Amino acid sequence: MIEQIRNQARQLLENGEVDVVIGYAEGSDPTRTTPVFVRKPEDVDRLIYDARCINSLPLYLNKRHEYTKKGWKKTGIIGKGCDIRAITQLIAENQLRRDEVYILGVPCEGVVSHFEKWDGSLHDGNRASKCTDCDVMIPLDTDFFPGEKPEVDRSGPYKVTSPKVANLMGMENDQRFAFWRDDFDRCFKCYACREVCPHCSCNVCITDETTPSWIDPAAHKKGVFSWHLTRAMHLVGRCTGCGECTRACPMDIQVDLFNQRMKEIVQENYGYKSGYSLEEKHPLITYKVDDREDFIK
């Protein structure tokens, strides 16, 4: 499979159809992979794909990372189904044009949740929970796909796959608060969760704002709580569930639980799934006259 991808990438680079192919290469450790920017046809053999390819590469297509400054007219990108959903969402939010990317889709069988858990194979003990019940293992929107692309039914609703969400919802309010309070205690506000997110596309993040400073920049509880609430709120209906925020967190706080819960809410109330349509607007900037209002007096 990877040979077909490499050949296609080589051809694209040789024909000058793309300026660069973003993909995965072997990392500095045997358990790790790393994002790689292949510019020359002879370098395509560095490209690999297996269950260690965790990173969500569309983050490099986000304008905030200023890769457009490099003058890339068209970028080839290797994408797992979930990453391609992120690309779709970026296009829907006008952060990218479809004709600026060439998507090399890969058939995915799931990835490990953390590099540390890689032991040579993918199994139930190390498969990221986002990969259970995934309906884009055969990706949706691709320019190239190795082999036949079978039809897949993607009409099902979004389902939360992390058991932790249900476990938390089963708790009393206070226990849930205590869980987050203890976890957030470790947060030192490095904003890795923000930087690694393909959808955090503001030029100036609200937390870096000083006029006014809605979110105290210091990592005390006040600052940390308001940061994580705000981050989750800003991703309502936009998160495509790559789970990178949790993986990138150097203090191992499971911040994507918020996103997963919010996706469930959005699904239940507005029947919306992000990253499947180039046109559909996310639910917080649309409305229906008969939306839920049972909480309103």
Added chain:
Amino acid sequence: MRTATIQKSDLGKAIDLLVQADLRVIAPRLQPRLEEDGPDAIDVLTLVEVKSGENHQVGEGLLPLNGVKEFLFAKHEPLFAYEKRGKKIDIIPVHHEYPRTVIVGVRPCDAASIASLNAVFSDANAGFEDPFFTRRRERTTIVTYSCTAPDASCFCTSVDLAPDSSRGSDLHFTEIGGDLIHVEVLTEAGEAIANLLESLLEGEGDQQQREKAGAAVKEKLTRIRDAAPIKDWLDNLDNFDDEMWERLGEKCIGCGSCTFLCPTCHCFDIVDENKGSKGYRVKFWDSCQFDHFTLHASGHNPRDWQYKRYRNRFNCKFKIYPEKFEQQGCVGCGRCIRGCPVNLDITEYMAEVAAKAAG
């Protein structure tokens, strides 16, 4: 100073003794993730305050996620409070508490980092003393515990340290086989702690055995780079615009994990936290990896691309630090390698520079 031995099974009792002596005891503790929380959850080892010896992981695991940094150079601290009334502004000094603290089970790399922080915050040569840091440092004793199982990301030997080095330690523990731990008292503060633990300490430690144990662990390190030529290569300003910086650094996403995890990174920012017309001036950690770190008011940003920010980090560790503080900037703990979401590896830079320096 003196040496002794202690049984590994007595470490809990040792912590109890320290707690009973009204010390704030910080030790590594594992927060195991539950099976029912699914595969995404992982175990979390952190340095936290412990109230008894029952639940600690001194000497177990490798490195806690957080280093000792946050116990000396707080994640955030108020410098003073202020209150504006009428046309007047009252500055109200803050009352920090500086409890006597002992941090047990610090790994040698973390302990070595304290010397580096010290050079920034309290070295008399710097002409400035951070009162908060100095007072905390004065009241904190570091009990180091030599590593037994370095992982693939460890590279302390490449920066003149070793899994058993005792730089920055007050008291140093090294496992020397069986259940026995070799204890070295290195400073007076260490002696004070050793005295508190007197009932658990036995005889004299075998220095030879300790060194043998240390050397054996050193063998296990796989990530070995030559740091010697780096400083000179960096000193050559032509290399400031070397193609290597962009090639290696273009995947960097500027998340700042490396700087926040780094035990020697020490940049901070100061803001006023307002509540109406009163508030606090607060100091908190910052990172050179953020795009607005060097953003000028004019809108110009000298480090306008991410790779330049990582270049700064590398320069800071291997050029600026040694130059300015005559201290090692990097202690080889490998946290930045483990924590990086895109596998940006500082040792790749080191290898590349060494290769370039060699021609």
Added chain:
Amino acid sequence: MGKKIERHAFEPKIMAFVCKWCTYSGADLAGTSRMDYSPNVRMVRLPCSGRIDPQFMIKAFEQGADGVVVSGCHPGDCHYNEGNYYARRRNTAFRELMDFNGIDIERIEFSWISAAEAIKWTEVIDNFTDKVRELGPHAQYSDDVVDPYAEFLVQKDRETA
């Protein structure tokens, strides 16, 4: 000279974010009609309930509010045609988010109050104040999250006293 309002051991601090066309006018009407309601509420006047940012509510809790009221025109009555529909969605999401964080959403009250519904306004405020008074101080935010350095100013107050 006026009747005494009952003091309770705990008096909740309540912040209200209201739309200026409906709820603010409704509250004004309560005034012109000389109605009585709990004095615990402080209002922030905004053009539309659609202008109410979840950030406001987070900040209000940080500032020590024990309860937050969000109110605007009834659906279909929005002065700007559709602002309250967006407010409704945003609040649905925000409440669920707060709930997932373990923060007591009983402390956020959302109500449609028209410019004519002075009585409803007083009822909403009275009932909500009673409810929050019963819930007690917002410990999650006042003990755990708010004002990490509060003791410094407290210390100062002691000195001046």
Added chain:
Amino acid sequence: MAKIGVFVCQCGNNIARTVDTAAVAKDASEQNGVVHVEDYKFMCSAPGQEMFKKAIKEKGLDACIVAACSPKMHEATFRKAAEAAGLNPFKVEIANIREQCSWVHDDKEIGTAKSKDLTHMMIERIKFNRPLERYVMPLTKRTLILGGGIAGIQAALDLANAGIEVHIVEREPSLGGNMARLSETFPTLDCSQCIMTPKMVEVLDHPLITVHAYAELQKLEGFIGNFRATILQKAKFVIDDLCTGCGECWEKCPFSVESEFEMGLVKRPIIYIPFPQAVPTVPVIDKTECPKILKDKCGLCAQVCGPDCIDFTQQDEIKEIEFGAVIVATGFQLMPNVYREYGGWRPPHMTPKKLTKKERAALPRSGAGRLVDVINGLEFERLASASGPTGGQIRRPSDGKIPETVVFIACVGSRDCNKGVEYCSKICCMYTAKHTMLYQHSVHHGKAYVFYMDIRAGGKGYEEFINRAQNEGAQYIRGRVSRLSKKGDKILVKGADTLTGQAVDVEADMVVLATAMVPQGDAEETAQILGIGYDKHGFYSEQHPKLMPVDSSTGGIFLAGTCQGVKDIPETVAQASAAASKVLALFSKEELQRDPEVAIVDQEKCMNCWDCVTVCPYLAIDRVELKDRNGNFRKWAAQVNPGLCQGCGLCNTACRSKSIELQGYTNEQVYAQITAFGGEFV
């Protein structure tokens, strides 16, 4: 450092009774930035305002808080006073300590504490109030009037007589609208044509009025003061400038179709003017029927035309014209008369239901089931009109017989929640009374019966008019009709008299239904072109039902006549004049001034996700390209058009990067207000 003045008003005893204003003032004086405080009995009184102005001038205040009544009462007063004293009006804020404090809390201690808190919040807020300047924009002093009925005509004449250029777009070949169809008008029974025609001619002859007859509005862009309309001039196939209106062509035209103007009661030629008094008197060729255009056969009209003004090659034409204001006067239609169309097989109040294709096919097309002699109000108007198909003699449509007995049924389709519209059509009581009179004046021995639910005759001379109709012999029966059926050449009307509780059967020669007035069939499409709101029936929404009944929901677009709701002629004319006066007020200045409390964008920060564009209810946000100094494209950014922005702030909340802000309610202002929240009970 801010120099804030705080002015605490006692409002006589209104505030002072439950708030210790002196304490509030003292407390305010200790706040950061406050340099001047006053505690006064009536801040809004002339001496109070003088004091306010004097303090601003003498102390050089750069912001003022007035702790007094609701901002709804006196915000404008104090802002004006500040402006007079040289302070930007938007640097004045009101702390509402009367309606929301002193009047609702009887406890002085608590009232004082709350007042202090409210004042604090305002003091902190005002430090971030920016001085705002009103936006000044160009103004095109030209008005577009949509619809050439009586409302459009009245508004056009009012405006043009005041010196404003007006363009009327009328989709029919002639001005006149529904009023031109009427025979006489209530309550005076004067002839509609007689009062209408001179006005139509005046419009056509007015140098400032341009009539685009047989034209439609295709697109409307822009905003108040600066609209750009795209008008589609449908091809008439007759050259306007050459045509003399001699009538040769329409008299010679060998083909005919049902006349729309005459409600299909008679036929008209294919090249036609809708009615003899049409203005302009230029015929049009109905291109959907003309054999010359369809099949290149005939062409007789061109042969007979003296001035040679018939041009079969004429194409639709697009005109783009700029306007400063729009008056919408698109009028109404009567609920379609399904009797004539489909036959009489259902109770009259079921009329408006849209039939499915199947139902339609099942209907009797002619013969037994069809009740041709059941007509609606407008059809009766044509029968009674001197210029109508019967020359003013009332004859029934089926056989032209003069009807001896006529039944009038009121409330057909209106006040009918189930099968019709729920509103009262308002004019039907009056026009039914008028019809009975017209009928009895024409057929002296005829019997007129009126089935009605209630009589609603609220209007000058209206009740008297109803009484007159009853006195003149019309028999009013309170009750509804359950069935109409054919009996010989008569129609059997089965009804009930609810006052006597008896069933009433009338054998009528003709039945006239007072069907409800409803919006034009394409009212919603028109609203979408204009970007204005409409209600569930399709009537256009006014901005405020009581206080702004003439403004539409969009600035610069005004409503006149029945497109906004049911009205009779005097009301329509009154609203048309009102709309004209609104336009005149708008045009009274050389430039357009807009409230500065609108959104602005920090374009560098904007990350062009266009969420703001999506949520904006007024289409006030544009997407613009930013260029660098060499003119090269740099980035996209949002830009607010202050002419369209109404200041709702939805964009502000939707914007995650906070790069769009509503001036007057900025993030900083609200933030400061929240952080000053103390909430102390006493």
